[in-house]
Amino acid sequence: MRFGVVVFPGTWSDEDCYHVVKSVLGQEARYVWHKDRDLSGLDCLILPGGFSYGDYLRTGAIARFSPVMEEVERFARRGGLVLGICNGFQILCEAGMLPGALMRNDHLQFRCQWVNLRVESSRTPFTSECKEGQVLRIPISHGEGNYYADADTLASLRAKGQVVFRYCTPGGDITPEANPNGSLENIAGIINAQGNVLGMMPHPERCCEASLGGTDGRFIFESMLKVLA
Amino acid sequence: MPVSKEVLDQVALSQAEYDLIVQRLGRDPNYLEVGLFGSLWSEHCGYKHSKLLLREFPSQSPRLLVMPGAENAGVVDIGDGLAVVMKVESHNHPSAVEPFQGAATGVGGIVRDIFTMGARPIALLNSLRFGPLDNPQNRYLFGGVVGGISWYGNCIGVPDVGGEVCFSSSYAGNPLVNAMCVGLVERDKLMRSRASGIGNLLILVGADTGRDGIHGASGLASRTFEEEREMRPTVQVGNPFLEKVLIEACLEMAATGYLVAMQDLGAAGLTSSVIESAAKGGVGVTIDVARVPRREEGMTPYEVMLSESQERMLVVVSQEHEQDVVKVFQKWDLESSVIGRVTDDGLVRIFEGETLVASLPIDILTDPPLYRLKGVPPSYLEETRGFDMESLSLPPEGAGPVLLRLLSSPNIASKEWVYRQYDHQVQTNTLQGPGGDAAVLRVKGTRKAIALSNDGNGRYCYLDPFVGGAIAVAEACRNLACVGAEPLALTDCLNFGNPERLEVYYQLEECIRGMAQACRALDVPVISGNVSLYNETRGEAVWPTPMVGGLGLLEESERQCATAFRDGGDVVLLLGASQVRGDASSLGGSEYLEVVHGRVAGVPSINLDMEVRVQRLCRRAIGEGLLKSAHDCSDGGLAVALAESCIAGGIGFKGACAVGGRWDAALFGEAQSRIVVSVASGDIPRFRALAREQGVPWVELGRVGGDRLTWDGLLDVPLESLEAAWRGGLEKALTR
Numbered sequence: 003m004r005f006g007v008v009v010f011p012g013t014w015s016d017e018d019c020y021h022v023v024k025s026v027l028g029q030e031a032r033y034v035w036h037k038d039r040d041l042s043g044l045d046c047l048i049l050p051g052g053f054s055y056g057d058y059l060r061t062g063a064i065a066r067f068s069p070v071m072e073e074v075e076r077f078a079r080r081g082g083l084v085l086g087i088c089n090g091f092q093i094l095c096e097a098g099m100l101p102g103a104l105m106r107n108d109h110l111q112f113r114c115q116w117v118n119l120r121v122e123s124s125r126t127p128f129t130s131e132c133k134e135g136q137v138l139r140i141p142i143s144h145g146e147g148n149y150y151a152d153a154d155t156l157a158s159l160r161a162k163g164q165v166v167f168r169y170c171t172p173g174g175d176i177t178p179e180a181n182p183n184g185s186l187e188n189i190a191g192i193i194n195a196q197g198n199v200l201g202m203m204p205h206p207e208r209c210c211e212a213s214l215g216g217t218d219g220r221f222i223f224e225s226m227l228k229v230l231a
Numbered sequence: 232m233p234v235s236k237e238v239l240d241q242v243a244l245s246q247a248e249y250d251l252i253v254q255r256l257g258r259d260p261n262y263l264e265v266g267l268f269g270s271l272w273s274e275h276c277g278y279k280h281s282k283l284l285l286r287e288f289p290s291q292s293p294r295l296l297v298m299p300g301a302e303n304a305g306v307v308d309i310g311d312g313l314a315v316v317m318k319v320e321s322h323n324h325p326s327a328v329e330p331f332q333g334a335a336t337g338v339g340g341i342v343r344d345i346f347t348m349g350a351r352p353i354a355l356l357n358s359l360r361f362g363p364l365d366n367p368q369n370r371y372l373f374g375g376v377v378g379g380i381s382w383y384g385n386c387i388g389v390p391d392v393g394g395e396v397c398f399s400s401s402y403a404g405n406p407l408v409n410a411m412c413v414g415l416v417e418r419d420k421l422m423r424s425r426a427s428g429i430g431n432l433l434i435l436v437g438a439d440t441g442r443d444g445i446h447g448a449s450g451l452a453s454r455t456f457e458e459e460r461e462m463r464p465t466v467q468v469g470n471p472f473l474e475k476v477l478i479e480a481c482l483e484m485a486a487t488g489y490l491v492a493m494q495d496l497g498a499a500g501l502t503s504s505v506i507e508s509a510a511k512g513g514v515g516v517t518i519d520v521a522r523v524p525r526r527e528e529g530m531t532p533y534e535v536m537l538s539e540s541q542e543r544m545l546v547v548v549s550q551e552h553e554q555d556v557v558k559v560f561q562k563w564d565l566e567s568s569v570i571g572r573v574t575d576d577g578l579v580r581i582f583e584g585e586t587l588v589a590s591l592p593i594d595i596l597t598d599p600p601l602y603r604l605k606g607v608p609p610s611y612l613e614e615t616r617g618f619d620m621e622s623l624s625l626p627p628e629g630a631g632p633v634l635l636r637l638l639s640s641p642n643i644a645s646k647e648w649v650y651r652q653y654d655h656q657v658q659t660n661t662l663q664g665p666g667g668d669a670a671v672l673r674v675k676g677t678r679k680a681i682a683l684s685n686d687g688n689g690r691y692c693y694l695d696p697f698v699g700g701a702i703a704v705a706e707a708c709r710n711l712a713c714v715g716a717e718p719l720a721l722t723d724c725l726n727f728g729n730p731e732r733l734e735v736y737y738q739l740e741e742c743i744r745g746m747a748q749a750c751r752a753l754d755v756p757v758i759s760g761n762v763s764l765y766n767e768t769r770g771e772a773v774w775p776t777p778m779v780g781g782l783g784l785l786e787e788s789e790r791q792c793a794t795a796f797r798d799g800g801d802v803v804l805l806l807g808a809s810q811v812r813g814d815a816s817s818l819g820g821s822e823y824l825e826v827v828h829g830r831v832a833g834v835p836s837i838n839l840d841m842e843v844r845v846q847r848l849c850r851r852a853i854g855e856g857l858l859k860s861a862h863d864c865s866d867g868g869l870a871v872a873l874a875e876s877c878i879a880g881g882i883g884f885k886g887a888c889a890v891g892g893r894w895d896a897a898l899f900g901e902a903q904s905r906i907v908v909s910v911a912s913g914d915i916p917r918f919r920a921l922a923r924e925q926g927v928p929w930v931e932l933g934r935v936g937g938d939r940l941t942w943d944g945l946l947d948v949p950l951e952s953l954e955a956a957w958r959g960g961l962e963k964a965l966t967r
Contacts, residue, residue, distance in 0.1 A: 011476050011563065014388025018659045021675070051657075053386040056472025112381050114654045143654045145385070208656050213673065213788070 003230045005031040006044040008074070008090075010065045012057075015050035015087060018207045023048075026210045027223055036068035045230050046083040047074060049090025051143070051205060061104060061146045062093035071097055083127055083226055084199040088144055091191070091201030100194055100201045101159065102151030108184025112145040116215070117182055119190050119204060120170040123163045126193050127229035128200045131221050137174045138167075138218040140204040142182055147203040149185035149192075159192060167191035167202055234265055241446065242269020248600060255595050263533045263581070263589045267596060269446075270499035270537060271506060274764050277599035280730035281762040284740055287747040288757040294719055295758060296421065301511070303344040303424055303495065304414075305758025307720045309784055311677045314418045316350040319358075319411035319724040319780045321763035325466045326408040330375025334408050335383035335469040336541050341412040342389060343495035346478050347544065349422030349485035350414030353658060354672060355384050356685045357394035357410050358724070358778040362403025364641055364964040369398075372406050373965075379469075380410070381652040386471035387478065390661055391653035392670035394685050398641045401689060404768035409724040409761075411780040413683060415674065422485045424494040426512040426547045429575045431491055433505065433516065434553070436560055436567040437477050437543040441526030443467045444500070444539025473542040480563040481544060487559070489552035496543040502536045504545045505571070506579050510597040518571035519582045532581060532588045547573065604730070606737025615694050618832035620815035623895075626827055630898055631948045633827060634870050634940075635956045637899065640826045643867045644960025663793060666879075668713040668863045669781070673788045680788035682716035684708075684781040688866075689774030691835040694820045696738040696775050698835050700745030702903055705842045706865060707781035708753050712846035713861040713906060715792045715853030716783025718753060723760040723779050728772020730764045738775040739764075746777060752839040753846070755781075792853045794862040795879035799936035801859050802912050803876075803884060805869065807845040807905040809928035813892035817900030822866045827895075837903040841927075845904045848925040857914050857921065864905035870898035870946065872907045873932075874953045877940055883950050886933040886942030894945055909935055 005023045009016045016033060023031040034041065041047070054065035065071070071093075078084050078099060086094040094100045107113060118139055121132040132138070151159065159165050167190040171180045181188045183203075191202030206219030239249055242265060252268055253259055260268060271277060278285070290299045296306040296314055304318035322337025338355060345352045357380055362369035373396075384391045389412070416422075426433075444467040484490055494508040501523070509516045520535040530538075548556050553569070560567045574580070579596065581589040626633050637643055650665035662680060663671035669684040686707040692699030708718040723746070728735040750757060766773040785791055796803070805811065818824050819833020852858045860880070864872040877884050890897045910918050922929050933942070941947045 011479075012386070012472050014475070014657055018657065021659060025675075052388060053472060053475070056386060056470070056475075058472065111378075112385055112652045112654070114385075114656060115651050141656055143385070143656060205656075208659055211659075213662055214656070214659060 003029045003045050003227055004043055005029060006034045006041060006047045007031060008034045008036065008047060008049050008070055010036045010054035010068060012054045013050055013052035013089065015052055015205065015207060019048045019050045022207045022210045022223060027227065034070060036070045039069055039073045041073050041077050046226060047077060049086040049093055051088030051090060054089055054093065060096065062089060062096040065093045066097040075099060078199050081198055085128065086201040087205055087207065088203055091203055092146065094199060094201045099199050100192060101155045102149055104146050105148040105150050106146050107148050113182050114141065114143040115182065116141050117204060118170050118172050118180065119167040120174050120176065122165050122168055125163065126166055126197060126200065128222050128225050129166060130228055131225040135174060137170060137172065138221060139216050140206055140218055141208045142204045144203055147183040147185065149189040151186065156186060162195060164193050164195065165189055166193050166200060238265060242266055243273060244269050248272060251600060261589065263536065264591055266533050266537055267502050267589065267591065270502045271596050272599035275498050276503050278762060279599050280602050280764060281739065282601050283603050284743045287743050289747065289750050290756050292720065292756045295756060299758050303347050305720060305722060306421060307758060307782060308418065309679065309681065312418050313674065314416050314421060315681060315782060316345050316348050316414040316416060317411065317722050317780065317782055318344050318759040319409055319722045319778060320761040321724050321726060322408045322410065323406065323726065323763050323766055326376050326406055329466040330372045331379040332468050333466055334376040334379035336467045337408055337410045338380055338383040339469045339471065339474050339541050340497050341410045342387065342474065343497065345412045345414035346481050347422065347424065347493050347495040348416065349420050349482065350416035351482060352389045352412050352414045352478065353660065354413040354670065354683055355389050355391045355410065356683060356780060357391065358685050358687060359394065359396045360402040360407035360689065360776060361398050363398050363400055365967060366403065369403060370965060376406065376408055377649050377652060383469055383471045385654045387475040388657050390655045390657050391650065392655050392661055392672065393665045393683055396646050396649055399689065399774065401774040405766045405773050407726045407773065407776060409778045411685060411722060420485060422490065422493050424492050424508050424511060426492050426508040426514055426516065426573050428491055428549060429573055431547050431549050431573040432553055432569050433518065433571040434546045434548060434556065434567050435523060435543060435570045436546065436565055438470060438473055438540050439524045439526040440535055440538045441540045442530065442534055442538060445534060445537045467539050467541045469541050476563050476565060477542055477544060480559055480565055484556055484559045487555060489555045490546055490548055492547040494545045496545060498539065500536065500538045506593055506596055508545065509579065510593050515574035515576040515578045515593060516571055517574055517580045517582065519584065521584045522568050522570045524566055524568055532583050536581065604733060604736045606740050607733040608737055609734040615832045616834055620818050620833055623828055625893065625895055630894060630946045633899065634874060634946065634948060635952060637822060637826055637867045637871055638874055638953060639956040639960035639963065640822065641961050641964045642822055643871055645958045646961065647958065648961045662788060662791065663714060667794050668710040669716065669783065671714050671791050678787055680785040680791060682711045682714045682783035682785060684710035685778065686710060687776050687778040689776035690831060691820045692742055692775040692777065693831065695834050696741035697745035698837055700742035700777055701749040701839065702835060702837050703777050703779045704746050704749035704753065705837060705903060706863065707779040708755060709846055709863050709906065711781050711783030712849040713792065713863050715790055715850055716785045717850060718755045718781055718783050720756055720758045720782045721750065721779055723757055723777055724763060726763045726766050726773060726776040726778065728765065728767045735772050742775050742777055749839055752843055790854055792858050792861045794876050795860055796876045796882050796884065796909050796935040797859045797880055799882060800912060801909040801935040802915055803907065803909050803932045803935060804929050805905055805907055805932050806848060806927055806929045807841060808930055810930055811888055811890050811897050813894055813896030813900060815893055815896050817896050817902040821868065821899060821901040823868065823895065823899035842904040844925055844927045845906060848922055848927040849906050851925065852918060852921055857910055857918050858908045859911060860909045862907045864907055865901065868899040868901050874940055876907060877950055878954050878957055882935055883937035883939045884933060884935055885937060888930060888932055890945060
């Protein structure tokens with residue numbers, strides 16, 4: 003499989019994603035600079051975490067205008083897999099490739115901690131190796147991960163099974179205490195209607211090796227490998 | 232024309248120093264030239280009162296790649312063709328004036344010191360001190376500083392892996408904000424700051440220059456506060472996004488091999504950057520301030536030269552490679568401008584367009600007078616040393632409630648409220664993050680890991696600056712030993728009051744001597760550092776507070792140890808003591824003495840020979856896989872160390888050994904050179920043999936197991952109570 007890791011100015015999870023794809027999963031990977039338009043030969047794109055353009059405006063609001071984003075949209079329209087992690091999720095929302103928005107955490111602080119995610123749908127190319135209801139332990143690291151969408155959008159996401167991950171307790175219950183940022187309905191990750199663009203706030207690339215405290219992130223990458231194989 | 236007292240005061244030069252300048256130059260300097268002298272002869276840049284003392288530190292090690300002080304940060308060879316670069320720096324006064332931006336730009340500054348050497352910043356640590364949290368101003372400073380570090384560090388993608396936070400009334404009004412950064416570089420890609428090559432270009436890249444931070448080095452950092460004066464305009468405002476872009480662009484540029492030198496702009500801005508770089512190369516420079524991109528119109532040459540606008544870098548490059556370098560800047564959308572050239576005349580000549588506005592010999596500018604005073608022991612020592620520890624009554628409530636009180640005291644309680652606001656995982660190297668004795672980071676592409684620690688205890692240094700200094704070094708190394716790492720090098724930040732006062736000078740001198748002695752005993756060099764003097768408010772100096780940052784190496788990253796107890800039945804030992812006996816003198820300077828008895832008194836002590844042997848035993852035992860946990864016995868003493876190992880492991884402890892002497896001293900005394908470890912019962916014979924070989928006394932304390940911390944007749948506390956007190960302590964203090 004050939005992964006493209008998109009790099010915007012201010013991106014900082016690019017090397018972490020590249021490391022997982024290349025050294026942990028043994029796949030091919032290359033960086034895609036945000037001013038480039040060449041996505042040839044790539045099976046899948048990762049939009050990594052970071053603070054593109056410092057996130058001084060709204061998160062992702064400037065990065066969405068980078069030249070590469072037109073190509074990312076075209077790539078997705080043709081059915082290519084796109085995984086947006088953290089800032090990548092925020093950029094996908096700003097670009098209109100995913101519905102809703104990510105606002106400042108409700109407690110107004112940045113949070114870097116392990117959270118539990120309940121897999122709400124295993125019928126996606128990113129979660130096919132998970133069981134529905136399975137709890138994944140994955141770290142978050144963000145100040146603006148508070149998912150918001152209007153009531154109609156939320157209802158539609160629910161109805162079409164587009165909510166992929168929710169913050170939960172270790173036992174899998176969806177409670178306010180398990181919600182680290184105030185996201186509506188504890189939403190941590192969603193997929194587009196076409197089913198090939200996933201955005202999630204937690205960082206699966208940070209938990210693919212046991213020495214880093216957990217390997218649940220591999221479920222997501224290995225699901226993608228299976229689909230692409 | 233002789234200069235007025237107001238002008239000298241503005242740049243913090245004394246009349247005697249001014250007279251010396253006139254004598255050396257053979258003329259009166261003009262206003263701009265006085266500004267240059269004021270900056271470079273400031274304590275912050277020139278180390279006038281500390282340089283002669285700092286020579287005490289051992290600086291020899293076969294692993295050192297650069298002599299301490301010769302470059303922006305120290306460099307240590309860790310094998311595999313790699314080197315670690317590290318340094319710590321203070322941003323105390325800016326943080327007192329504007330905590331959020333003061334702390335943020337402190338992070339930005341220390342990170343530039345690292346990547347200016349071609350190294351990728353891989354870790355940040357912070358050592359913070361504030362006044363007590365029951366005061367709203369202190370809460371504001373604490374929240375602002377943590378917020379600023381979080382904002383800047385998270386944005387640039389460098390993990391914040393460790394640190395320490397302490398509270399004491401000594402720091403009210405003058406918080407200490409020390410930021411440490413660690414970088415990794417391939418040995419042969421190490422970048423230098425030495426300007427050379429006559430005719431080579433000086434290129435300024437990054438942010439435009441504004442009026443922010445003028446007199447930062449001479450005014451804010453090199454004298455005490457006058458509270459009534461509004462100092463906020465001297466604090467800079469950070470742009471972490473620009474810093475992140477500069478990191479990437481500078482590392483990309485360093486890798487091209489086209490750069491002659493690189494130097495960041497920190498304290499005293501363009502002045503120190505250009506002139507120190509020229510001084511190191513033994514060359515001269517010309518600068519045209521008209522070519523410096525500005526944020527504001529109408530800036531004078533004085534303002535341009537002294538501005539401390541952040542996120543600026545200076546690179547020296549030959550004319551033929553100018554375009555190769557500019558191409559990298561353009562890729563990253565960075566502005567750059569050729570502002571000057573390297574010359575052969577040993578002068579710094581500053582032009583504004585065609586007009587020469589300053590011309591000074593660089594050797595005079597960079598050779599400030601160095602002062603060696605005769606310190607006087609502070610008068611308070613008589614009282615603190617004379618205090619009769621035996622006169623203290625034992626707390627009637629018993630050991631359990633005292634333990635809970637200590638665990639919830641802000642100095643000992645969990646700092647998770649702080650570090651969960653810092654990204655401590657980015658770059659995916661963090662094997663052990665904040666909360667343990669030392670952070671452990673793997674080095675990708677090798678089997679190695681590095682360990683990083685951060686220690687200082689102002690209370691010990693207040694009570695005995697020599698011993699306190701020695702303990703700071705010993706503890707930084709002990710924390711490395713607790714994860715199994717061999718100490719390679721230290722960096723330090725010395726936070727003291729006004730050194731012109733002889734009692735403060737005594738503290739500084741004694742503390743450095745104590746640190747140096749511990750360094751020699753532990754065979755570890757000090758490779759970089761920073762001195763922050765004039766930490767006073769209204770004539771009151773802060774406690775003398777050296778902060779020591781330690782770098783350790785683990786040859787095998789899997790052979791590391793952590794603080795958590797693991798399995799029921801494991802035997803818990805105390806290394807460094809042959810019995811548990813409460814000696815009243817060990818309460819000197821303890822957290823217990825201050826929290827429970829409201830006293831700061833006594834004399835801390837340390838036996839460096841024992842310290843060396845205990846650390847070596849701990850490292851060896853971890854290396855041989857004998858230890859299942861190891862935790863430094865420090866603030867709060869033995870009972871707190873046991874409680875922390877229980878909480879981290881989610882499992883209890885049952886004490887079984889006899890306790891002699893005073894129980895409060897046995898449980899909460901802070902005798903040094905002790906480590907609490909756990910060992911699988913089957914490994915005890917091997918451990919015993921190793922301890923005998925290393926000549927280290929130890930005592931069996933009890934066993935891991937259950938869900939309570941108990942000690943017959945002394946203690947019986949449920950694990951959940953310990954955890955609630957420890958986890959909730961800081962937040963409770965914040966909302967009180």
